[in-house]
Amino acid sequence: MKIKIYKQKNIFSQKGNVLTFLKKGQNGYKGFGEIYFSTIKPKKIKGWKKHKKMNMNIFVISGKVKFVFYDDKRKKFYKKNLNENNPKRLFIGPNIWFAFKNMSSKKSIIVNFSNIKHNKNEVLNKKLNQIKFNW
Protein backbone atom coordinates (compact mmCIF):
# COMPACT_ATOMS: atom_id res chain seq x y z
CA MET A 1 0.00 0.00 0.00
CA LYS A 2 1.25 3.44 -0.82
CA ILE A 3 1.27 4.83 2.70
CA LYS A 4 4.36 6.47 4.14
CA ILE A 5 5.28 8.44 7.22
CA TYR A 6 7.91 11.17 6.87
CA LYS A 7 9.53 12.84 9.84
CA GLN A 8 9.61 16.61 10.00
CA LYS A 9 12.34 19.09 10.85
CA ASN A 10 11.12 21.58 13.40
CA ILE A 11 12.59 24.76 14.81
CA PHE A 12 11.70 25.58 18.41
CA SER A 13 11.90 29.07 19.87
CA GLN A 14 10.68 31.12 22.83
CA LYS A 15 7.97 32.86 20.83
CA GLY A 16 6.68 29.76 19.07
CA ASN A 17 7.79 27.05 16.70
CA VAL A 18 8.21 26.53 12.99
CA LEU A 19 7.02 23.12 11.78
CA THR A 20 8.14 22.16 8.30
CA PHE A 21 5.65 20.22 6.23
CA LEU A 22 6.48 19.82 2.54
CA LYS A 23 8.92 21.17 -0.01
CA LYS A 24 8.68 20.80 -3.76
CA GLY A 25 10.62 17.72 -4.89
CA GLN A 26 10.64 15.89 -1.53
CA ASN A 27 9.59 12.25 -1.27
CA GLY A 28 5.83 12.07 -1.56
CA TYR A 29 5.55 15.33 -3.47
CA LYS A 30 3.47 14.63 -6.60
CA GLY A 31 2.69 18.19 -7.68
CA PHE A 32 0.20 20.69 -6.34
CA GLY A 33 -3.51 20.92 -7.07
CA GLU A 34 -5.19 22.09 -3.90
CA ILE A 35 -4.75 22.46 -0.17
CA TYR A 36 -7.55 22.41 2.37
CA PHE A 37 -8.17 21.80 6.06
CA SER A 38 -10.53 19.32 7.70
CA THR A 39 -11.67 19.81 11.25
CA ILE A 40 -13.12 16.86 13.14
CA LYS A 41 -14.97 16.89 16.45
CA PRO A 42 -13.98 14.62 19.38
CA LYS A 43 -14.73 10.90 18.85
CA LYS A 44 -16.16 11.48 15.38
CA ILE A 45 -15.07 9.32 12.44
CA LYS A 46 -14.92 10.55 8.84
CA GLY A 47 -14.88 7.96 6.06
CA TRP A 48 -14.70 5.68 4.22
CA LYS A 49 -13.22 7.30 1.15
CA LYS A 50 -11.09 6.11 -1.73
CA HIS A 51 -9.52 8.49 -4.23
CA LYS A 52 -8.87 7.14 -7.70
CA LYS A 53 -6.31 9.81 -8.60
CA MET A 54 -5.49 11.96 -5.59
CA ASN A 55 -2.15 11.70 -3.81
CA MET A 56 -2.32 13.29 -0.36
CA ASN A 57 0.21 14.67 2.05
CA ILE A 58 -1.44 14.92 5.44
CA PHE A 59 -0.46 16.76 8.61
CA VAL A 60 -2.27 16.94 11.94
CA ILE A 61 -1.69 20.49 13.10
CA SER A 62 -3.92 20.28 16.16
CA GLY A 63 -5.21 17.32 18.17
CA LYS A 64 -4.73 13.59 17.68
CA VAL A 65 -6.06 11.50 14.78
CA LYS A 66 -6.09 7.77 14.04
CA PHE A 67 -6.03 6.93 10.34
CA VAL A 68 -7.16 3.48 9.23
CA PHE A 69 -6.51 2.08 5.76
CA TYR A 70 -8.19 -0.91 4.20
CA ASP A 71 -6.57 -3.06 1.54
CA ASP A 72 -9.58 -4.65 -0.14
CA LYS A 73 -7.47 -7.17 -2.06
CA ARG A 74 -5.67 -8.61 0.97
CA LYS A 75 -8.63 -7.82 3.33
CA LYS A 76 -6.20 -6.17 5.71
CA PHE A 77 -6.24 -3.02 7.83
CA TYR A 78 -3.32 -0.67 8.51
CA LYS A 79 -3.20 2.07 11.13
CA LYS A 80 -1.27 5.29 11.56
CA ASN A 81 -1.59 7.77 14.40
CA LEU A 82 -0.73 11.43 14.00
CA ASN A 83 -0.71 13.99 16.74
CA GLU A 84 0.30 17.59 17.29
CA ASN A 85 3.00 16.68 19.83
CA ASN A 86 4.92 14.49 17.42
CA PRO A 87 4.42 16.10 14.03
CA LYS A 88 4.88 13.86 11.01
CA ARG A 89 3.80 13.95 7.39
CA LEU A 90 1.59 11.12 6.16
CA PHE A 91 1.60 10.29 2.46
CA ILE A 92 -1.44 8.44 1.06
CA GLY A 93 -1.39 7.30 -2.57
CA PRO A 94 -4.50 6.69 -4.70
CA ASN A 95 -6.79 3.63 -4.57
CA ILE A 96 -6.70 3.11 -0.82
CA TRP A 97 -9.82 3.02 1.37
CA PHE A 98 -9.31 5.17 4.43
CA ALA A 99 -11.17 6.66 7.37
CA PHE A 100 -10.04 8.67 10.36
CA LYS A 101 -11.11 9.24 13.93
CA ASN A 102 -10.43 12.13 16.28
CA MET A 103 -8.80 10.52 19.35
CA SER A 104 -8.46 13.84 21.19
CA SER A 105 -10.93 15.47 23.59
CA LYS A 106 -10.76 18.67 21.53
CA LYS A 107 -11.27 19.47 17.86
CA SER A 108 -8.52 18.07 15.62
CA ILE A 109 -7.34 19.83 12.50
CA ILE A 110 -5.95 18.03 9.46
CA VAL A 111 -4.09 19.64 6.56
CA ASN A 112 -4.45 17.95 3.17
CA PHE A 113 -1.98 18.96 0.47
CA SER A 114 -3.27 17.26 -2.66
CA ASN A 115 -1.75 16.86 -6.12
CA ILE A 116 -5.09 17.48 -7.86
CA LYS A 117 -8.04 19.78 -7.31
CA HIS A 118 -11.13 18.41 -5.59
CA ASN A 119 -13.23 16.48 -8.10
CA LYS A 120 -16.15 14.42 -6.88
CA ASN A 121 -15.83 12.05 -9.85
CA GLU A 122 -12.56 10.61 -8.59
CA VAL A 123 -13.81 9.90 -5.04
CA LEU A 124 -15.59 6.73 -3.95
CA ASN A 125 -17.52 6.75 -0.68
CA LYS A 126 -18.71 3.98 1.61
CA LYS A 127 -20.66 4.25 4.83
CA LEU A 128 -18.71 3.52 8.01
CA ASN A 129 -20.47 0.19 8.57
CA GLN A 130 -19.76 -1.00 5.02
CA ILE A 131 -16.14 -1.69 6.02
CA LYS A 132 -16.25 -3.07 9.54
CA PHE A 133 -13.41 -1.96 11.78
CA ASN A 134 -13.21 -2.02 15.57
CA TRP A 135 -12.56 1.67 16.29
Added chain:
Amino acid sequence: MKIKIYKQKNIFSQKGNVLTFLKKGQNGYKGFGEIYFSTIKPKKIKGWKKHKKMNMNIFVISGKVKFVFYDDKRKKFYKKNLNENNPKRLFIGPNIWFAFKNMSSKKSIIVNFSNIKHNKNEVLNKKLNQIKFNW
Protein backbone atom coordinates in the same frame (compact mmCIF):
# COMPACT_ATOMS: atom_id res chain seq x y z
CA MET B 1 1.36 47.24 -1.45
CA LYS B 2 0.80 43.73 -2.63
CA ILE B 3 -1.42 42.59 0.21
CA LYS B 4 -4.78 40.99 -0.45
CA ILE B 5 -7.46 39.22 1.52
CA TYR B 6 -9.37 36.42 -0.19
CA LYS B 7 -12.53 34.92 1.24
CA GLN B 8 -12.79 31.16 1.59
CA LYS B 9 -15.53 28.70 0.75
CA ASN B 10 -16.23 26.42 3.67
CA ILE B 11 -18.33 23.32 4.10
CA PHE B 12 -19.89 22.77 7.51
CA SER B 13 -21.06 19.39 8.77
CA GLN B 14 -21.97 17.60 11.99
CA LYS B 15 -18.64 15.80 12.25
CA GLY B 16 -16.47 18.80 11.45
CA ASN B 17 -15.80 21.29 8.70
CA VAL B 18 -13.82 21.53 5.51
CA LEU B 19 -12.04 24.86 5.06
CA THR B 20 -10.73 25.54 1.59
CA PHE B 21 -7.43 27.39 1.38
CA LEU B 22 -5.79 27.50 -2.04
CA LYS B 23 -6.16 25.91 -5.45
CA LYS B 24 -3.64 26.00 -8.26
CA GLY B 25 -4.37 28.94 -10.55
CA GLN B 26 -6.42 31.01 -8.08
CA ASN B 27 -5.69 34.68 -7.52
CA GLY B 28 -2.54 34.95 -5.41
CA TYR B 29 -1.22 31.56 -6.49
CA LYS B 30 2.37 32.08 -7.68
CA GLY B 31 3.57 28.47 -7.79
CA PHE B 32 4.63 26.14 -5.02
CA GLY B 33 7.98 25.95 -3.27
CA GLU B 34 7.31 25.04 0.34
CA ILE B 35 4.64 24.94 3.00
CA TYR B 36 5.25 25.25 6.72
CA PHE B 37 3.45 26.15 9.94
CA SER B 38 4.35 28.81 12.51
CA THR B 39 3.02 28.61 16.02
CA ILE B 40 3.05 31.73 18.17
CA LYS B 41 2.44 31.98 21.90
CA PRO B 42 -0.10 34.43 23.42
CA LYS B 43 0.92 38.11 23.21
CA LYS B 44 4.18 37.32 21.43
CA ILE B 45 5.21 39.24 18.31
CA LYS B 46 7.29 37.74 15.50
CA GLY B 47 9.03 40.13 13.11
CA TRP B 48 10.12 42.24 11.38
CA LYS B 49 10.84 40.37 8.20
CA LYS B 50 10.99 41.29 4.54
CA HIS B 51 11.24 38.70 1.78
CA LYS B 52 12.91 39.77 -1.44
CA LYS B 53 11.39 36.99 -3.54
CA MET B 54 8.84 35.04 -1.54
CA ASN B 55 5.12 35.35 -2.24
CA MET B 56 3.09 34.04 0.67
CA ASN B 57 -0.44 32.76 1.08
CA ILE B 58 -1.25 32.79 4.78
CA PHE B 59 -4.03 31.16 6.77
CA VAL B 60 -4.69 31.28 10.52
CA ILE B 61 -5.97 27.80 11.31
CA SER B 62 -6.11 28.30 15.07
CA GLY B 63 -6.29 31.43 17.23
CA LYS B 64 -6.26 35.10 16.27
CA VAL B 65 -3.36 37.01 14.69
CA LYS B 66 -2.77 40.67 13.87
CA PHE B 67 -0.49 41.23 10.86
CA VAL B 68 1.16 44.63 10.46
CA PHE B 69 2.84 45.75 7.25
CA TYR B 70 5.21 48.65 6.85
CA ASP B 71 5.63 50.55 3.63
CA ASP B 72 9.08 52.11 4.05
CA LYS B 73 8.67 54.44 1.05
CA ARG B 74 5.42 56.04 2.22
CA LYS B 75 6.25 55.49 5.94
CA LYS B 76 2.83 53.96 6.43
CA PHE B 77 1.49 50.97 8.34
CA TYR B 78 -1.27 48.62 7.23
CA LYS B 79 -3.08 46.07 9.39
CA LYS B 80 -4.95 42.83 8.74
CA ASN B 81 -6.52 40.58 11.34
CA LEU B 82 -7.06 36.89 10.76
CA ASN B 83 -8.84 34.52 13.09
CA GLU B 84 -10.06 30.96 13.13
CA ASN B 85 -13.73 31.98 13.39
CA ASN B 86 -13.68 33.94 10.16
CA PRO B 87 -11.23 32.10 7.93
CA LYS B 88 -9.64 34.10 5.12
CA ARG B 89 -6.54 33.77 2.96
CA LEU B 90 -3.98 36.56 3.20
CA PHE B 91 -1.67 37.11 0.23
CA ILE B 92 1.62 38.94 0.89
CA GLY B 93 3.86 39.81 -2.05
CA PRO B 94 7.64 40.34 -1.82
CA ASN B 95 9.44 43.45 -0.53
CA ILE B 96 7.06 44.24 2.31
CA TRP B 97 8.14 44.56 5.93
CA PHE B 98 5.79 42.63 8.17
CA ALA B 99 5.38 41.40 11.72
CA PHE B 100 2.58 39.60 13.50
CA LYS B 101 1.18 39.31 17.00
CA ASN B 102 -0.88 36.58 18.62
CA MET B 103 -4.03 38.38 19.88
CA SER B 104 -5.51 35.21 21.35
CA SER B 105 -5.13 33.82 24.88
CA LYS B 106 -4.05 30.47 23.41
CA LYS B 107 -1.40 29.41 20.90
CA SER B 108 -2.12 30.58 17.35
CA ILE B 109 -1.15 28.55 14.30
CA ILE B 110 -0.30 30.09 10.95
CA VAL B 111 0.01 28.23 7.65
CA ASN B 112 2.43 29.68 5.10
CA PHE B 113 2.15 28.42 1.52
CA SER B 114 5.15 29.91 -0.23
CA ASN B 115 6.11 30.01 -3.91
CA ILE B 116 9.79 29.36 -3.16
CA LYS B 117 11.71 27.18 -0.74
CA HIS B 118 13.09 28.76 2.42
CA ASN B 119 16.35 30.55 1.62
CA LYS B 120 17.94 32.76 4.24
CA ASN B 121 19.59 34.90 1.56
CA GLU B 122 16.27 36.34 0.41
CA VAL B 123 15.07 37.36 3.91
CA LEU B 124 15.86 40.63 5.64
CA ASN B 125 15.36 40.89 9.40
CA LYS B 126 14.93 43.86 11.74
CA LYS B 127 14.45 43.87 15.47
CA LEU B 128 10.97 44.76 16.68
CA ASN B 129 12.09 48.18 17.98
CA GLN B 130 13.76 49.10 14.67
CA ILE B 131 10.33 49.77 13.16
CA LYS B 132 8.25 51.41 15.86
CA PHE B 133 4.62 50.38 15.94
CA ASN B 134 2.10 50.71 18.76
CA TRP B 135 1.06 47.08 19.18
